[in-house]
Amino acid sequence: xxxxxxxxxxxxxxxxxxxxxxxxxxxxxxxxxxxxxxxxxxxxxxxxxxxxxxxxxxxxxxxxxxxxxxxxxxxxxxxx
Amino acid sequence: xxxxxxxxxxxxxxxxxxxxxxxxxxxxxxxxxxxxxxxxxxxxxxxxxxxxxxxxxxxxxxxxxxxxxxxxxxxxxxxxxxxxxxxxxxxxxxxxxxxxxxxxxxxxxxxxxxxxxxxxxxxxxxxxxxxxxxxxxxxxxxxxxxxxxxxxxxxxxxxxxxxxxxxxxxxxxxxxxxxxxxxxxxxxxxxxxxxxxxxxxxxxxxxxxxxxxxxxxxxxxxx
Numbered sequence: 001x002x003x004x005x006x007x008x009x010x011x012x013x014x015x016x017x018x019x020x021x022x023x024x025x026x027x028x029x030x031x032x033x034x035x036x037x038x039x040x041x042x043x044x045x046x047x048x049x050x051x052x053x054x055x056x057x058x059x060x061x062x063x064x065x066x067x068x069x070x071x072x073x074x075x076x077x078x079x080x
Numbered sequence: 081x082x083x084x085x086x087x088x089x090x091x092x093x094x095x096x097x098x099x100x101x102x103x104x105x106x107x108x109x110x111x112x113x114x115x116x117x118x119x120x121x122x123x124x125x126x127x128x129x130x131x132x133x134x135x136x137x138x139x140x141x142x143x144x145x146x147x148x149x150x151x152x153x154x155x156x157x158x159x160x161x162x163x164x165x166x167x168x169x170x171x172x173x174x175x176x177x178x179x180x181x182x183x184x185x186x187x188x189x190x191x192x193x194x195x196x197x198x199x200x201x202x203x204x205x206x207x208x209x210x211x212x213x214x215x216x217x218x219x220x221x222x223x224x225x226x227x228x229x230x231x232x233x234x235x236x237x238x239x240x241x242x243x244x245x246x247x248x249x250x251x252x253x254x255x256x257x258x259x260x261x262x263x264x265x266x267x268x269x270x271x272x273x274x275x276x277x278x279x280x281x282x283x284x285x286x287x288x289x290x291x292x293x294x295x296x297x298x299x300x301x302x303x
Contacts, residue, residue, distance in 0.1 A: 016187070
């Protein structure tokens with residue numbers, strides 16, 4: 001089973017990388033961009049059968065290590 | 081006094097830190113992160129700068145789970161003195177021994193230069209040898225020193241006198257090299273036994289290095 005975890009800075013927490021990318025896009029003439037957030041994606045191969053249990057386990061991993069919940073939000077998707 | 085300096089894979093300021101405390105006539109032990117206990121006579125733990133675990137995932141995120149950090153946590157909870165410098169500060173934040181978190185510098189650059197700091201609060205052991213409002217010239221060298229804490233937490237830091245150092249210019253006017261909220265460069269916990277700062281006092285121990293303002297900072301901890 002595969003889990004995809006997306007981690008990104010919380011709404012309201014200024015994202016310096018997102019801001020820089022937004023500025024670069026703007027300079028290149030892509031002027032229709034309202035906001036850019038840069039996050040990271042972590043892909044996990046799991047040994048598990050139960051989708052719900054796997055998701056709960058990965059969420060625990062996020063709370064413990066994968067995300068710093070002081071500044072970051074995350075979401076977990078079980079894809080297969 | 082017995083100072084224990086931690087060493088993780090990727091730490092690179094442990095020997096500078098050792099040199100600094102030896103200059104102040106203290107006993108220094110460098111302790112590998114796989115140790116599960118601190119030397120019994122430890123009076124002060126220093127988590128030094130560097131790039132523990134290559135800064136993978138987030139600065140300090142993996143070092144936090146090193147065996148030795150459990151011992152440091154127990155030591156701090158019993159009132160033991162802990163100082164985190166640069167990456168050490170990041171590790172203490174990730175360990176929740178200090179509140180808040182670090183983000184990438186606002187300008188995304190690795191900033192390495194001398195910077196002025198203002199002493200915001202000297203009512204703690206770390207800055208007890210400094211004057212309130214005193215300006216200190218200390219090097220900074222980091223890419224993730226953009227300190228963040230939500231509004232309520234920020235107010236609590238100021239109200240409790242936990243903001244120790246802010247960035248300023250030579251005249252003492254607020255300045256900000258990294259986007260840190262309220263120009264914060266260093267804080268302590270509510271109990272005032274755990275200290276964290278991004279600047280490197282251990283690199284400012286002699287005039288020949290450009291400043292010896294680090295001496296009075298570290299001396300406070302030795303008193």
